[in-house]
Amino acid sequence: MEGKRREGGLPPGWRREEVVRKSGLSAGKTDVYYYSPDGKKIRSKPQLARALGDAVELSAFDFRTGRVNFNACRKRLRHDTSLILPIRQTASIFKQPVTLIRNRPESKTKSELKHGPQDQPRQLFWEKRLQGLKPFDNSEEVIQSMDLPxxxxxxxxxxxxxxxxxxxxxxxxxxxxxxxxxxxxxxxxxxxxxxxxxxxxxxxxxxxxxDEDIRRQEMNVRQARRNLQEAMLKA
Amino acid sequence: MEGKRREGGLPPGWRREEVVRKSGLSAGKTDVYYYSPDGKKIRSKPQLARALGDAVELSAFDFRTGRVNFNACRKRLRHDTSLILPIRQTASIFKQPVTLIRNRPESKTKSELKHGPQDQPRQLFWEKRLQGLKPFDNSEEVIQSMDLPxxxxxxxxxxxxxxxxxxxxxxxxxxxxxxxxxxxxxxxxxxxxxxxxxxxxxxxxxxxxxDEDIRRQEMNVRQARRNLQEAMLKA
DNA sequence: CGGAGTGCCCGG
DNA sequence: CCGGGCACTCCG
Incomplete structure (x- = not known):
């Protein structure tokens, strides 16, 4: 599973742009803009929410980074008592030794961490907290999971x-x-x-x-498209 | 002392123009232009500063209103420690009772206040903060004050x-x-x-x-002009 | 008159 | 105290 750098999961047709301010008191600050499929420029999260309407849930969306904020989800869950799982919320057994450095001009480690704002650390094996939970559709039908290769x-x-x-x-x-x-x-x-x-x-x-794997998958996709085409012609 | 509406103290020969936008998204907004004595059109404060050169201090000049902004002066003073006076900066003895009204559609008082952007309130009797300070010219000669009628x-x-x-x-x-x-x-x-x-x-x-006061003052001006004319002919 | 780019207020 | 959000400026 290799891939080139992806633009965080934006819907197709949407574009994200970062512009660094070049002068003035706020020089160096970056502004983030989005362009909707019809070319409209979006300059803030409230404006994005207005453009998308009430149907889209943006509370976990981080406007600056353009990605879903993992911890924002956790925050919402914490206040929905029906979703709190009976497991411990901390991971103290994993405590690591820490070197604390204060007031040093630009420790190298620190500046390396600074490559963009970091997410809060997340719980190891957080996936297991979801064990046994299943998504349903509106008619309470269980949504089928997938098989793995x-x-x-x-x-x-x-x-x-x-x-x-x-x-x-x-x-x-x-x-x-x-x-x-x-x-x-x-x-x-x-x-x-x-x-x-x-x-x-x-x-x-x-x-x-x-390369053989990729070729095989491309075949699969082509076959699926042919099937779809036939089905649509019959209908 | 009565007078008709004055064009804020522009130097002689300068003209100020307000143009209201008639259409588009920004319909209703106004653009302000200045015309220099030689007829050049000035469209922004940086452009005005360029035209006037470094000699003219424009930091307190509000381009849109065409007037000096009282609070802009205060702001600059605050950071020049040599000019901070040893008096209190607040006027709490003058505190007034206030009626706070929320969520009323467009209180009349509010909309009346909205006639153009307001200056911040200024200190009552702010003039007394300048007591004892005197202007000097370049050669440190005290500039003469005036007598009042x-x-x-x-x-x-x-x-x-x-x-x-x-x-x-x-x-x-x-x-x-x-x-x-x-x-x-x-x-x-x-x-x-x-x-x-x-x-x-x-x-x-x-x-x-x-009317008699006005006639008398007009006489004074005419006499002063005659005196000036004589003096220039002799020279 | 539009729009990119910046200033700056206000809420957290 | 910081940053999001938006008003505004200034020039094409």
Whole structure:
């Protein structure tokens, strides 16, 4: 699973732009603009909400980064008592030794962390908090899950297929980096997850995609399109 | 002291123009232009600064209204420590009872206040903060003050001639309305200045100017011009 | 008159 | 104290 840098999951036709202010008191500050499919320029979250109407839920959408804010979701859940799970909310067993540096002019580590605003750390194996929960459609029909390819292996303690799908989905929606899976070995991750898990990658082992895999998938898509075309001609 | 609406104190030869936009999204907005004595059209404050050169201080000049902004002066002073006076900056003794009305559709008082952007309220008797300060010319010669006509009476606590001149000067430069002096009686103003002072008028009692006064002043001007003409012929 | 670019208020 | 949001300026 390799891929080039994606523009965070914007609907098709939407474009996001970052403009750095070049002069004045606020020089260096960046403004973020969106362009709707019909070319309208959107300059703020309230304006975006107005353009999209009430149907779209934007409370978890971070206007500046253009991505869904993971922790904003957590915040909303916390206040919906029917969704609070009976598990501990902290992860103190994973505490790491920390070096605290104050008032040093630009520690290198610090400036490296500064590449854009960071999300708050998220709970390791958060996916397991969703275990047993299933989405329903309006008529209370259970929405079918998916099967995973045989060569896609989860890494973590007793992960269900749903857990793995959840972590892949989160990685696709929250990150802008290529989604590669975990680079560390399954063994080292289970032994010391706090150190070895890459929180930005889904809980699957790195997969190698061959040119042959890509060709096969392209065939599948073409076949699906032909089927759809036939079905539409008959109707 | 009556007068018709004046064009805020522009140098002679300069003209100010307001043009209302007639159509488009910005219909109703007004653009302000200035014309220099040689007919050049000025469309913005930077352009005006360029045309006038570095000699003219424009930081307190409001391009849209064409007048000097009282509070802009205050703001600059605040950061020049050599000019901060050892007096209190607040006027809490003048606190007034206030009626707060929320969520009423368009209170009449509110909409009346909206006639153009308002200056921030200014300190009552702010002129007294300048007491004892005198302007000097480049050679550190004190610039002579002026005498006031005998029938021009100040209203306020122990106002010096300079205080009165300052308030008249401010009224002439900051306002566009006729300068009439205070209409309320001297007694009521001293008893409750916060209510009874008209902040847009100088701290003098209303003066009645007769046609005879005007004729006499016109004579004075004519005589002064004759004197000047003679002096220039001799030179 | 439009629109990019900046100032600046106000709420958290 | 900071940053989001929007009003406004200024020039094409």
């Amino acid at each position: 045989r060569n896609m292996q989860g890494v973590g303690p007793n992960l269900s297929t749903e857990n793995i799908l959840q972590s892949i989905s989160a990685a696709l929606h929250l990150g802008t980096l290529p989604v590669t899976g975990q680079l560390a070995s399954k063994g080292s991750i289970l032994k010391n997850p706090g150190v070895n898990i890459d929180a930005n990658q889904p809980l699957i082992q790195q997969m190698l995609i061959s | 005998r029938n021009m009476q100040g209203v306020g606590p122990n106002l010096s001639t300079e205080n009165i001149l300052q308030s008249i000067s401010a009224a002439l430069h900051l306002g566009t309305l006729p300068v009439t002096g205070q209409l309320a009686s001297k007694g009521s103003i001293l008893k409750n200045p916060g209510v009874n002072i008209d902040a847009n008028q100088p701290l003098i009692q209303q003066m009645l100017i007769s």
